[in-house]
Amino acid sequence: MSALVVDDADDSAVASRWAVETHGLTKRFGDNVAVGGVELLVPRGCAFGYLGPNGAGKTTLIRVLLGLTHADAGTMSLLGYAVPKHRDVALARVGAIVDEPRFHGHLTGRQNLQILAAAREPAARERIGPALERVGMAHRADDRVAKYSMGMRQRLGVAACLLGDPQLLILDEPMNGLDPAGMHEMRDMILSLVAEGRTVVLSSHLLDEVERTCDAVAIVDQGRIIRQGPILELLAGASLDLQVECSQPDQARALIERTNIGAQVEVGPTGLDLTLPAGTAREVIAEINRVLVESGIRVYRLQPIQASLESWFLQVTSRLGDTQ
Amino acid sequence: MTLASDMRPDAPVPTPVAGARDRRGSWIPTGAMIVTRFMELRKRRGLMITLVGVTIGIPTIFLVIRLLLHAFDPHTYGPAGGYDIFNHLVVVVLYVFGFIVAATLGCTAGSVDLTDGMFRHLVVTGRSRLALYLARIPAGLAIIGPLVAIGFTIVCGVSVFAAPTTLNYRGVNVPAGLSLPALENYAANHADQIVCGFPYNGPIPIAVPCPNGPFGGGPIIKGSAESGTPTQPTPATIKAQAIQIAQQDYADYSRFFLSPSTSLMIKTGLWLELEALIGFTVGLGLGALLGQRTVAVIMMIVLEIILTPILSRAHIPHFINLQRAVVGLATAHLEPAGLSVRIFGGDGPPAAKAASILVPETTFVAVCVIIAWLVGWTILGAWRMATRDA
Numbered sequence: 116m117s118a119l120v121v122d123d124a125d126d127s128a129v130a131s132r133w134a135v136e137t138h139g140l141t142k143r144f145g146d147n148v149a150v151g152g153v154e155l156l157v158p159r160g161c162a163f164g165y166l167g168p169n170g171a172g173k174t175t176l177i178r179v180l181l182g183l184t185h186a187d188a189g190t191m192s193l194l195g196y197a198v199p200k201h202r203d204v205a206l207a208r209v210g211a212i213v214d215e216p217r218f219h220g221h222l223t224g225r226q227n228l229q230i231l232a233a234a235r236e237p238a239a240r241e242r243i244g245p246a247l248e249r250v251g252m253a254h255r256a257d258d259r260v261a262k263y264s265m266g267m268r269q270r271l272g273v274a275a276c277l278l279g280d281p282q283l284l285i286l287d288e289p290m291n292g293l294d295p296a297g298m299h300e301m302r303d304m305i306l307s308l309v310a311e312g313r314t315v316v317l318s319s320h321l322l323d324e325v326e327r328t329c330d331a332v333a334i335v336d337q338g339r340i341i342r343q344g345p346i347l348e349l350l351a352g353a354s355l356d357l358q359v360e361c362s363q364p365d366q367a368r369a370l371i372e373r374t375n376i377g378a379q380v381e382v383g384p385t386g387l388d389l390t391l392p393a394g395t396a397r398e399v400i401a402e403i404n405r406v407l408v409e410s411g412i413r414v415y416r417l418q419p420i421q422a423s424l425e426s427w428f429l430q431v432t433s434r435l436g437d438t439q
Numbered sequence: 440m441t442l443a444s445d446m447r448p449d450a451p452v453p454t455p456v457a458g459a460r461d462r463r464g465s466w467i468p469t470g471a472m473i474v475t476r477f478m479e480l481r482k483r484r485g486l487m488i489t490l491v492g493v494t495i496g497i498p499t500i501f502l503v504i505r506l507l508l509h510a511f512d513p514h515t516y517g518p519a520g521g522y523d524i525f526n527h528l529v530v531v532v533l534y535v536f537g538f539i540v541a542a543t544l545g546c547t548a549g550s551v552d553l554t555d556g557m558f559r560h561l562v563v564t565g566r567s568r569l570a571l572y573l574a575r576i577p578a579g580l581a582i583i584g585p586l587v588a589i590g591f592t593i594v595c596g597v598s599v600f601a602a603p604t605t606l607n608y609r610g611v612n613v614p615a616g617l618s619l620p621a622l623e624n625y626a627a628n629h630a631d632q633i634v635c636g637f638p639y640n641g642p643i644p645i646a647v648p649c650p651n652g653p654f655g656g657g658p659i660i661k662g663s664a665e666s667g668t669p670t671q672p673t674p675a676t677i678k679a680q681a682i683q684i685a686q687q688d689y690a691d692y693s694r695f696f697l698s699p700s701t702s703l704m705i706k707t708g709l710w711l712e713l714e715a716l717i718g719f720t721v722g723l724g725l726g727a728l729l730g731q732r733t734v735a736v737i738m739m740i741v742l743e744i745i746l747t748p749i750l751s752r753a754h755i756p757h758f759i760n761l762q763r764a765v766v767g768l769a770t771a772h773l774e775p776a777g778l779s780v781r782i783f784g785g786d787g788p789p790a791a792k793a794a795s796i797l798v799p800e801t802t803f804v805a806v807c808v809i810i811a812w813l814v815g816w817t818i819l820g821a822w823r824m825a826t827r828d829a
């Protein structure tokens with residue numbers, strides 16, 4: 116890694132354990148609050164998903180963090196360095212794609228990277244070749260970007276991120292334009308970057324991809340973060356679906372509703388669909404089975420459905436909508 | 440709900456290494472930034488073709504055609520070079536079009552990062568936005584400066600090496616570089632030619648038959664007898680009239696040369712480079728300010744082709760000081776005195792007379808106006824670049 120001068124930066128920068136830290140971060144566009152008092156903590160060395168519906172303020176928060184636009188209130192730091200005060204030192208080890216990656220179309224991919232490397236430290240120029248190799252663009256590096264597909268521009272954007280040997284990568288919708296094979300490669304690359312000790316913040320609509328890639332997530336809606344934490348912990352707080360295939364489903368429904376399990380029960384074509392409250396223990400499933408069998412109902416299949424990030428996301432966002 | 444504070448990262452914290460200096464926050468651009476910015480501009484094929492075509496191509500094609508015509512038919516077509524050609528190419532082509540192409544390059548350099556979407560990539564590097572802006576100035580000048588110099592060198596070369604052997608003063612072939620007594624002597628020996636061909640401000644008291652009228656027309660009678668009845672003038676009266684005309688025209692004649700002098704070419708070259716510098720710098724600032732190229736280029740063309748000539752010549756009451764702030768007027772006042780064609784002043788009249796057509800301005804004020812435009816537009820462009828949302 117190249118040397119980095121921290122002479123003017125806070126001493127606390129080195130001690131910080133958060134790759135991204137914001138407190139009360141606010142950004143307004145007129146009367147519209149795009150980012151409202153965001154408290155975000157992104158641990159170092161993990162893949163962090165940043166999720167939210169369209170217009171939730173995901174990209175705006177990223178733009179504020181990177182100094183592409185100014186914040187109206189709040190404090191923030193990247194890799195422990197307060198920004199915008201130590202923006203130059205902080206961004207020296209940050210790579211980012213914001214929105215659709217665009218480049219000078221009349222230049223080749225390599226020449227575009229040369230321009231970006233020139234704005235970084237001298238060692239960045241030596242990283243152009245390896246970065247192109249890593250994103251699988253070495254064979255097209257000397258073609259004009261105007262001839263690139265969307266997916267190739269995404270890869271070039273990631274290569275641009277790698278020029279600074281970043282400790283923190285912020286990728287806004289990096290899967291856009293990628294075919295399934297490209298998405299798979301991108302996922303592997305993100306995981307390999309994390310394995311190297313880097314932090315990757317991934318903003319995406321593709322919840323399945325985030326679930327496969329990220330260790331922790333934050334959900335943002337209407338400019339505010341409504342949930343954040345490790346995915347496994349968050350999903351543990353989600354309700355549990357249970358499919359029960361049995362004889363006499365109507366009688367089975369009545370039996371279950373008389374218990375104190377607190378399940379929501381619906382009768383389906385092949386049996387029952389149960390929704391159990393969050394935190395339901397596995398023993399409850401065995402208890403349901405016992406109640407049905409002892410009542411003379413034959414149980415053919417009893418299958419818990421693992422909560423996915425997508426279903427949890429929908430639960431959370433719909434709850435938010437209900438409260439409003 | 441899981442709180443943010445519940446998340447406990449275990450990854451090691453990388454420690455920045457002190458040592459080599461990374462001057463990323465400095466406003467001074469690095470050499471690499473300037474070189475890559477130069478490359479980005481140079482690789483714009485359409486723009487470069489336009490720049491080369493206007494600054495080098497137009498004068499070269501014009502001179503090549505004149506060289507060929509003169510080579511094939513020297514009696515009909517005059518020499519390709521010479522002082523007159525130098526004057527016209529400098530003022531009509533290199534000055535006006537040089538400004539426009541320099542401004543086009545500046546507007547492009549000032550806006551393409553935004554329109555191509557590269558600006559945010561560059562900002563994310565943490566590099567000072569001011570340094571990103573300032574890197575464009577030497578990069579752009581490294582393109583437009585040599586182009587103007589090459590075009591001007593070609594004009595100078597042809598003007599000197601293909602200069603005529605006799606001086607054509609207002610359509611009359613006369614020896615070059617004569618002193619006043621020598622010109623009077625020449626006029627006495629070629630009286631008819633002088634009376635018929637040289638301009639004269641005043642009545643000619645004799646009627647002289649001239650072989651060709653204006654534009655090669657038929658014979659005319661120049662002048663008239665004082666009595667109102669044309670009489671045949673004597674050779675002595677024609678000779679006296681010719682000497683009088685030569686005396687009046689000497690000041691103007693003495694400004695005409697077979698070819699431009701070395702000092703005139705140096706001064707003119709520097710003047711053209713100054714004009715290109717102004718065009719590029721103002722275009723760069725305007726392009727950065729507007730964030731797009733097309734409107735900026737149109738505004739620069741309107742400034743150069745329409746507004747500046749009007750504001751430089753029309754003496755508008757109460758607005759005279761505002762007119763003096765027009766940069767085109769300031770550069771017109773810095774035009775080398777040896778040029779016979781005056782910016783905004785037309786062709787022909789002596790320098791002092793042509794200068795009087797322009798809104799008056801001292802050299803000091805002209806220099807101040809130019810510096811103010813250069814600094815002002817640089818500050819405006821840099822300010823917009825530093826404050827713009829990327």
